[in-house]
Amino acid sequence: MKPLGPIPAGYAAIDGELVIGGRKASDLVAQAGRTPLFVYSADLLRQRAAALRAAMPEQLSLHFAVKANPYAPVLQVMSELVDGFDIASAGELTLVRAAGIDPALISFAGPGKRDDELEAAVAAGVTLNLESEGEAERALAIAARLETKPRLAIRVNPDFDLKGSGMKMGGGAKQFGVDAERVPALVRKVVEAGAEWRGFHIFAGSQALDAEAIIETQAQTLKLAARLAEESGVPLPCCNLGGGFGIPYFPGDKPLDIQAIGSALKEQLAHLPEVLSGTRFCIELGRYLVGEAGVYLTRIVDRKVSHGEVFLIVDGGLHHQLAASGNFGTVVRRNYPVAIANRFDCPVEEEASVVGCLCTPLDRLADKAGFPHAGVGDLVAVFCAGAYGATASPAQFLGHGPAAEMLV
Numbered sequence: 001m002k003p004l005g006p007i008p009a010g011y012a013a014i015d016g017e018l019v020i021g022g023r024k025a026s027d028l029v030a031q032a033g034r035t036p037l038f039v040y041s042a043d044l045l046r047q048r049a050a051a052l053r054a055a056m057p058e059q060l061s062l063h064f065a066v067k068a069n070p071y072a073p074v075l076q077v078m079s080e081l082v083d084g085f086d087i088a089s090a091g092e093l094t095l096v097r098a099a100g101i102d103p104a105l106i107s108f109a110g111p112g113k114r115d116d117e118l119e120a121a122v123a124a125g126v127t128l129n130l131e132s133e134g135e136a137e138r139a140l141a142i143a144a145r146l147e148t149k150p151r152l153a154i155r156v157n158p159d160f161d162l163k164g165s166g167m168k169m170g171g172g173a174k175q176f177g178v179d180a181e182r183v184p185a186l187v188r189k190v191v192e193a194g195a196e197w198r199g200f201h202i203f204a205g206s207q208a209l210d211a212e213a214i215i216e217t218q219a220q221t222l223k224l225a226a227r228l229a230e231e232s233g234v235p236l237p238c239c240n241l242g243g244g245f246g247i248p249y250f251p252g253d254k255p256l257d258i259q260a261i262g263s264a265l266k267e268q269l270a271h272l273p274e275v276l277s278g279t280r281f282c283i284e285l286g287r288y289l290v291g292e293a294g295v296y297l298t299r300i301v302d303r304k305v306s307h308g309e310v311f312l313i314v315d316g317g318l319h320h321q322l323a324a325s326g327n328f329g330t331v332v333r334r335n336y337p338v339a340i341a342n343r344f345d346c347p348v349e350e351e352a353s354v355v356g357c358l359c360t361p362l363d364r365l366a367d368k369a370g371f372p373h374a375g376v377g378d379l380v381a382v383f384c385a386g387a388y389g390a391t392a393s394p395a396q397f398l399g400h401g402p403a404a405e406m407l408v
């Protein structure tokens, strides 16, 4: 039997059933009128943000990386909880603005921004995290045409990456950001062109569970920001320190020690070099803020035995939960936290694999794991579904269409 990932804190059983946001899984499905269904808990979003605020230095701003979960009701809750929103496309800009979020709180990163995207962002007063000299030129030309002062920051490709991170996004040759040694010249160019200078964006990686690695990266990031500010000869208004805070998805994963990160960062910010004394700092997080607050519920439509192995076949699959199937950014397939939602407090009775309804062997939500005996009609819960679930899965694949979503 293969182990399952750890079920996040905050989920309990009532009458044997998984409860999300105070409501039983079967009630939520009844309200939605169908499965598969993503349910996000506003309480868990609030608790997570509060715990993070309490651990981090008071002056540190908290940004939400919208790509982790752009569902409108989630954005609405997040707008009460964070200080800024990081977007990666004009499509996300539309979603964030529709949630009533002030464009002055939005920053836009991403390689390959089209001219129409740059224009929409500049016109709205969004901060652009410039990814190249070419993009800087296009943004300045668009701003000149619109006769507006663009808000420009520079994404720095740091000369280090976040150790142990699931996805490296800095260090060496990268499509992201401007190589550190070329940044000072670009800062001067942008400032001389009359832009509103907003500072640096330095993002070194994602999904790290090792607090020491994040502490080290933040220290290196501050050093790099100081060096580049010094060399560019222009005061640095803001510095986005990136994020990379991971959540436990797989067996053996341990929650990140945010107290340790917060204390170390407090120390760092209390002893800044002179050149950073007027700089404001933020971090940008996606999965850490929303990942554990979401559950994907899918119904078993068939139970089969093949060559002695039990298969629980559900009405969802990798077209909604690509990450749980092991096909999104993981090398070795390991099990996510998965449970039978309407037998949440039952002991393990058998080994079974939970597979989706797609005609591909890749569509496996749990591989040879231990479950209570389950059959047709029972509900399967996949946890850690609040980030990169609905938004990062190929919902059109095989024509089943997207899952329902609900905030409770």
Ligand SMILES: *Cc1c(COP(=O)(O)O)cnc(C)c1O
Residues within 6 Å of the ligand: 065, 067, 068, 086, 109, 203, 206, 207, 242, 243, 244, 245, 284, 285, 286, 287, 288, 387
């Ligand atoms: C994806 C991304 C994030 C969010 O990553 P998480 O691992 O979800 O925290 C933050 N910043 C940038 C620039 C990103 O590309």
